[in-house]
Amino acid sequence: DIQMTQSPSSLSASVGDRVTITCQASQDINNYLNWYQQKPGKAPKLLIYDASNLEAGVPSRFGGSGSGTHFTFTISSLQPEDLATYYCQQYDNFPRTFGQGTKLEIK
Amino acid sequence: EVQLVESGGGLGQPGRSLRLSCAASGFTFDDYAMHWVRLVPGKGLEWVSGISWNSDRRRYADSVKGRFTISRDNAKKSLFLQMNSLRIEDTALYYCVKDKYRSSWGEYFQHWGQGTLVSVSS
Secondary structure, three states, rough: OOOOOEOOOEEOOHHHHEEEEEEOOOOOOOEEEEEEEEEEOOOOOEEEOOOOOEEOOOOEEEEEEEEEEHHHHHHOOHHHOOOEEEEEEEEEOOOEEOOOEEEEOOO | HHHHHEOOOOEEEEOEEEEEEEEOOOOOOHHHEEEEEEOOOOOOEEEEEOOOOOOOOOOOOOOOOOOOOEEEEHHHHHHEEOOOOHHHOOOEEEEEEEOOOOOOOOOOOOEEEEOHHHEOOO
16 A cells, blocks of 8 residues: 655644645655645545646645655645645555645644 | 535444445436545544446455445435444544546545544444
């Protein structure tokens, strides 16, 4: 199975800050990577697909980059409503696997 | 509007069975692959199983292989997960999930239900 390692596991930032989360795959997955946001008590939401493509309706402050084994998710200017846990997910192979999540708190 | 409504969760004992259901609406159900993904307390999201639009492909996580069976009834626009030989570690919130594209096979999990809670305890 492909292991996805996210860091950090949690972080606290202020409104307006730039936030970066990384995801490392245990093997080359090309750009077959997605990012999801899960707000407390809600279902996950697809934000970024194919490593860097913004899902329709998602604010442009969210972004993604990377290829191969190293990927980055960025919020350019943190907003209060961005309080959530963020997950990366690979689809290069079955089983589809997720990172362990990054819990983002607002200072 | 796409809607996915899960049911069938509850309290189960180790070794016993539960059957989850997902009622779909708002899209052409038999055009899309469907999946079950669970949120494990303290651990995060885990993909459990997926089924192609016509049921000819089914895949499982190693943790549930041989115990869980995914199926669908396209006429009734419903997805199922038969969970046998339950274990304590199957305790989770189970989501019914729809792929993004008609041609997708587990690439993009675009639409999610609100989940049904399964708690396994003696």
